[in-house]
Amino acid sequence: MRPLQVSRLLLIGIAVSAGCTDPSTWPRDLHASLVAVPALDAAVLAGQLLAFASDRDGTGFQVFVMQANGTKPMQLTAVPGYNARPNWSHDGRRITFTACRATDLSCDIYVMNADGSAPINVTHNLATEQMSVWSPGDRQIAFVSDRDGSPQIYVMNADGSNPVRLTFDGAVDLLPTWSPDGSRIAFETNRDGNSEVYVMNADGSNPLNLTQNPAADGNPAWSPRGNGEIYMMNVDGSHQTRLTDNRRRNTTRRGRPRVPGSRSSATAMAISRSTS
DSSP: OOOOOOOTTTEEEOOOOOOSSOGGGSOSOOEEEOEEEOOOOTTTOOSSEEEEEEOTTSSEEEEEEEETTSOSOEEOOOOSEEEEEEEEOTTSSEEEEEEEETTTTEEEEEEEETTSOSOEESOOOSSBEEEEEEOTTSSEEEEEEOTTSSOEEEEEETTSOSOEEOOOSSSOEEEEEEOTTSSEEEEEEOTTSSOEEEEEETTSOSOEESOOOSSOOOOOOOOSOOEEEEEEEETTSOSOEEOOOSSSOOOOGGGOOOOSSOTTOOSEEEEEEEEO
16 A cells, blocks of 8 residues: 655654654554644643644654644653644544554554643554544544454544444545534545545445545545535426535525525525535
8 A cells, every 4th residue: 555645734744763662563654743723721722733743752753732833842742652643622622642552552542631631542452543533523533443454444432432333345444534514524545446535424324436536546634614605406406506606605685595586486496505
């Protein structure tokens, strides 16, 4: 499988130096991820922050936070090994990350407070668990695990309970990312012979290849929100025609789209569609 590609905007690559576990067992993507987060509670860490992983202290990868301008870095983890891929909860109070530690004998998913306190191993599995991301409501975490063979996508409650496998294709499924409304999960997979971007319902149903390209496609990321656009369609849902195309929200009186023309028409309707 080809090495995972990373975004130049939000990811930085750092070479691995030392660690307590065998580096060959660490997750294949050894890049530090940077995630923007809104202002946190002043009692925790105030300001616009970035979470990232670095091996600057010589004990392997550790999770840090810093101001968005690069100042005031603060180390959050201090256990030798691999502690990386931080992902903020949407309320800004917790961080989930991947940790490969000698004490765990594997790579597991951890959750800690945004100031680094109270880290908890929420998977406790001898398989490699990685790439954890919060659901929009912070009640669930999607992650990748090879506990049943090849890396597949799972979801669990935020405390690690009730893990559920979502993909079953037997290929390599990686990098899950939730849609803003939490109804779908996009991910990268090589199930078609090369890397493609798929999307599925949050329960794993109806997986769909979005890219279908001979080139390698991956690292999906949803836009924060879609734009409301007005469409015309027949009342049976057929012949949908987009009427507006701009970056502003388009609605009619009282937030509902109105079909132009005669009020007596009952053969068509307009809808407002959120586009991403």
